[in-house]
Amino acid sequence: MNLLNFSRRNALALALLAGLPAVHSLAATDTPTRGGTLVLGSTQALRHVNGAVQSGIATAVPSTQIFASPLRFDDKWNAQPYLAEKWSLAADGKSLTLNLRKGAVFHDGKPITSEDVAFSIMAIKANHPFTTMMGPVEKVETPDPYTAIIRMSAPHPAIVLAMSPALCPILPKHIYGDGTDLKVHPRNSTDVVGSGPFRLTEFKAGQRLVLERFDKFFLAGKPYLDKIIVNINPDSNSLLLGLERGEIQMIPYATNSTELKRVAANPALNLTNKGFDGIGAINWLAFNTAKKPLNDVNVRKAIAMTIDKKFISKALHGGFSQPADGPIVAGSPFAIPDLITYPLDLKKAAEMLDAAGYKAGADGERFKLTIDYLPGQDEQQKNVAEYIRAQLKKVGVMVDVRASADFPAWAKRMATHDFDLSMDVVFNWGDPIIGVHRTYLSTNIRPIVWTNTQSYNNPKVDELLNTAGGLLDPTKRKAYYATFQKIVTDELPIHFINNTPYHTASSKKVMNVPTTVWGPASPYDEVYLK
Amino acid sequence: MLKLVASRLVQGLALVLAVVVLNFVLVHAAPGDPVETIAGASGGMDEKLQAELRAQYGLDRPLPVQLGIYLGKVARGDLGYSYFFNLPVSSLIGERVPATLALVLTSVLAAFLTGTTLGVLSSRRPNGALSQTINVLSLVGFSAPVFWLGMLLVILLASVFPVFPVSGMRNIASDGRGVADVIDVLYHLVLPAFTLGLVYLAQYSRLSRAAMLDVLGADYIRTARAKGLSERRVFYKHALRNAVLPVVTILGLQFGNVLAGAIVVETVFNWPGLGRLAYESVLRRDYPTILGVLLFSSVVVIVMNQLTDLCYRLIDPRIKTT
Numbered sequence: 001m002n003l004l005n006f007s008r009r010n011a012l013a014l015a016l017l018a019g020l021p022a023v024h025s026l027a028a029t030d031t032p033t034r035g036g037t038l039v040l041g042s043t044q045a046l047r048h049v050n051g052a053v054q055s056g057i058a059t060a061v062p063s064t065q066i067f068a069s070p071l072r073f074d075d076k077w078n079a080q081p082y083l084a085e086k087w088s089l090a091a092d093g094k095s096l097t098l099n100l101r102k103g104a105v106f107h108d109g110k111p112i113t114s115e116d117v118a119f120s121i122m123a124i125k126a127n128h129p130f131t132t133m134m135g136p137v138e139k140v141e142t143p144d145p146y147t148a149i150i151r152m153s154a155p156h157p158a159i160v161l162a163m164s165p166a167l168c169p170i171l172p173k174h175i176y177g178d179g180t181d182l183k184v185h186p187r188n189s190t191d192v193v194g195s196g197p198f199r200l201t202e203f204k205a206g207q208r209l210v211l212e213r214f215d216k217f218f219l220a221g222k223p224y225l226d227k228i229i230v231n232i233n234p235d236s237n238s239l240l241l242g243l244e245r246g247e248i249q250m251i252p253y254a255t256n257s258t259e260l261k262r263v264a265a266n267p268a269l270n271l272t273n274k275g276f277d278g279i280g281a282i283n284w285l286a287f288n289t290a291k292k293p294l295n296d297v298n299v300r301k302a303i304a305m306t307i308d309k310k311f312i313s314k315a316l317h318g319g320f321s322q323p324a325d326g327p328i329v330a331g332s333p334f335a336i337p338d339l340i341t342y343p344l345d346l347k348k349a350a351e352m353l354d355a356a357g358y359k360a361g362a363d364g365e366r367f368k369l370t371i372d373y374l375p376g377q378d379e380q381q382k383n384v385a386e387y388i389r390a391q392l393k394k395v396g397v398m399v400d401v402r403a404s405a406d407f408p409a410w411a412k413r414m415a416t417h418d419f420d421l422s423m424d425v426v427f428n429w430g431d432p433i434i435g436v437h438r439t440y441l442s443t444n445i446r447p448i449v450w451t452n453t454q455s456y457n458n459p460k461v462d463e464l465l466n467t468a469g470g471l472l473d474p475t476k477r478k479a480y481y482a483t484f485q486k487i488v489t490d491e492l493p494i495h496f497i498n499n500t501p502y503h504t505a506s507s508k509k510v511m512n513v514p515t516t517v518w519g520p521a522s523p524y525d526e527v528y529l530k
Numbered sequence: 531m532l533k534l535v536a537s538r539l540v541q542g543l544a545l546v547l548a549v550v551v552l553n554f555v556l557v558h559a560a561p562g563d564p565v566e567t568i569a570g571a572s573g574g575m576d577e578k579l580q581a582e583l584r585a586q587y588g589l590d591r592p593l594p595v596q597l598g599i600y601l602g603k604v605a606r607g608d609l610g611y612s613y614f615f616n617l618p619v620s621s622l623i624g625e626r627v628p629a630t631l632a633l634v635l636t637s638v639l640a641a642f643l644t645g646t647t648l649g650v651l652s653s654r655r656p657n658g659a660l661s662q663t664i665n666v667l668s669l670v671g672f673s674a675p676v677f678w679l680g681m682l683l684v685i686l687l688a689s690v691f692p693v694f695p696v697s698g699m700r701n702i703a704s705d706g707r708g709v710a711d712v713i714d715v716l717y718h719l720v721l722p723a724f725t726l727g728l729v730y731l732a733q734y735s736r737l738s739r740a741a742m743l744d745v746l747g748a749d750y751i752r753t754a755r756a757k758g759l760s761e762r763r764v765f766y767k768h769a770l771r772n773a774v775l776p777v778v779t780i781l782g783l784q785f786g787n788v789l790a791g792a793i794v795v796e797t798v799f800n801w802p803g804l805g806r807l808a809y810e811s812v813l814r815r816d817y818p819t820i821l822g823v824l825l826f827s828s829v830v831v832i833v834m835n836q837l838t839d840l841c842y843r844l845i846d847p848r849i850k851t852t
């Protein structure tokens with residue numbers, strides 16, 4: 001089955017746009033077999049494997065193997081039992097009761113109890129980089145060893161998604177509750193005691209990880225694999241060579257179109273773009289709305305009209321990416337289809353700039369701008385910035401592309417709001433409360449990368465987001481987000497370009513490649529080798 | 531002799547101190563800080579947590595204070611903890627040293643032996659075909675950028691003709707034990723060592739050729755020949771011993787360069803050595819790790835230079851302690 005088949009991809013996109021759940025398509029037909037080693041190629045070095053204090057996909061991939069979470073999610077955003085057999089969100093939305101599975105044990109053989117769940121959730125609240133995720137959590141009650149009740153100060157609809165493997169690893173209290181600051185706990189990478197399907201047996205910083213099957217995993221008969229090796233190599237091309245030679249069996253989060261084409265053309269390899277709705281990565285053009293002339297919404301709209309997203313997706317990304325039009329990724333249940341868009345129209349863009357008072361001078365020049373881009377992802381970032389420069393020149397806006405030597409250099413510019421335009425990629429992280437609100441709330445205009453560094457300020461938007469963040473009824477909640485999406489695409493603090501074309505490339509021998517909403521950042525207990 | 535050792539030791543320590551201070555200032559001059567990198571790897575981070583991390587790492591204190599604390603720790607032999615990995619820098623370095631040593635020593639030794647041999651061979655008939663071929667090859671090796679050569683070799687010998695592995699130091703699935711592992715590592719070592727060694731091979735062959743030609747014109751060679759010694763004895767015993775001195779000088783002096791070259795080669799071949807650790811730590815603004823690796827390398831270079839001095843005396847007894 002070729003997921004890159006164009007008509008099929010269009011159909012999928014249409015289904016997503018229509019708000020319909022995506023069709024699960026990688027179901028296995030054979031009976032799973034036990035054993036074997038899965039070698040995973042990764043370009044990112046991870047700090048450690050403790051997902052309770054470290055977010056990001058580099059840590060999430062091994063962390064979700066080593067630690068189990070209360071719930072897991074399927075490919076349609078439905079919660080499924082995992083460590084918790086049953087769960088119920090109270091009618092007032094202020095408490096979530098988890099009924100834990102009996103007989104589940106940590107990698108050291110000690111039982112997993114509600115005490116551990118309570119400890120882990122409070123540890124996440126205190127240390128996890130995404131503070132809004134567990135923000136309203138006040139305490140976790142443990143009436144008995146198999147019941148944990150999360151009490152919250154306000155209704156918090158995101159709490160169920162926050163029980164995901166990537167966001168809520170359950171740590172053993174008897175190991176990590178020793179009083180050491182969890183952010184720098186020595187056992188985040190050595191002598192790790194987890195609760196998930198695989199145990200960490202080797203951690204070589206920046207080189208490789210070895211995970212081995214945990215024989216007493218609470219789901220009987222699983223996992224199928226004996227071993228997972230994470231091989232870290234910053235050069236994605238070398239990883240692909242390894243995949244082609246059969247040394248590596250799976251590369252998640254691949255985006256480079258040249259490499260994706262090579263995978264798609266190889267009969268021994270599979271390629272899927274499913275499994276990335278949860279992280280919801282959007283490639284976008286950020287405007288510094290605090291600076292002239294970008295403080296004028298019509299100037300921002302004119303700039304948007306010079307950009308042909310279809311060209312970017314087709315020509316710059318080899319057809320692997322899809323244009324994005326709004327702040328919520330198309331695969332999310334809160335995304336709406338009828339957003340305000342800005343089709344390519346250079347003539348109208350010029351007219352709007354004239355009307356805004358930026359007439360072209362004798363040399364055809366209106367004004368100068370700079371554009372930054374996040375380094376290290378040229379195809380998604382640098383090349384789009386170069387394209388925007390060329391397009392804006394056509395309407396008399398002179399853009400200077402500013403390269404940053406590395407991530408910290410770029411992050412510094414963003415944090416200090418020292419930019420006019422910048423290409424950027426920001427993740428939704430499942431619930432808008434975690435990954436969307438932060439960019440638009442006027443209360444989050446901060447000297448920190450990936451906050452509201454655009455200095456966008458609209459009290460109506462603040463109100464909409466704050467209300468939606470506390471609504472339990474998904475339909476009502478979606479209505480608020482719909483209005484929010486309309487306003488943001490009309491006022492344009494950010495011009496959305498495309499969904500980051502994440503793909504998982506794998507050998508045809510790998511079955512049950514994870515394609516749930518969290519995809520490769522979810523447990524591989526059902527993955528097996530044919 | 532004791533006085534010499536003592537003065538050398540003081541010189542060395544002063545040099546190390548200068549290296550540490552200079553590196554400290556340089557590293558902190560780069561834009562951005564480690565906490566921003568960690569926030570980047572996390573997909574964003576709250577202000578309060580960033581402040582907590584900065585306080586934890588002591589980044590909230592004035593730079594001179596940070597330098598003072600660092601120097602104090604180094605004096606006690608403590609290289610601190612990596613901000614990024616939260617592991618002791620000494621253990622990160624310890625994990626990487628064998629890989630870099632294997633790469634650097636193999637390539638330098640191979641370059642020295644082959645380079646000198648080729649240089650000496652070509653000096654026997656300075657205008658012969660062999661000499662010309664070696665000349666051309668040396669020139670190519672000398673002028674080709676290391677990273678370009680490395681990539682070219684990967685494309686040719688790992689991709690088009692998959693004779694050698696693409697990258698890494700071991701087979702990915704290897705458990706790193708036994709004789710099979712040694713063979714595996716040696717097999718992975720071929721391309722990176724060749725790449726790193728070629729530049730130096732070229733230099734050594736040019737240098738030894740020139741030195742041989744120079745020495746062969748000296749009076750004592752004529753004397754040796756006049757004494758009736760065999761040409762072979764004149765060549766390899768009398769001439770070579772003197773001709774090899776400048777090569778050893780360069781070898782010692784260049785050790786620092788070789789370490790620098792290793793950064794590039796390790797990056798191209800994903801060789802898990804110190805160079806790659808240093809390079810990646812710069813990208814992460816992992817100050818303690820960068821400083822630790824640089825400190826370690828400078829100590830190695832200083833020690834190597836002292837050893838070179840010692841070698842001089844062995845090769846040429848006329849060089850006395852000065």
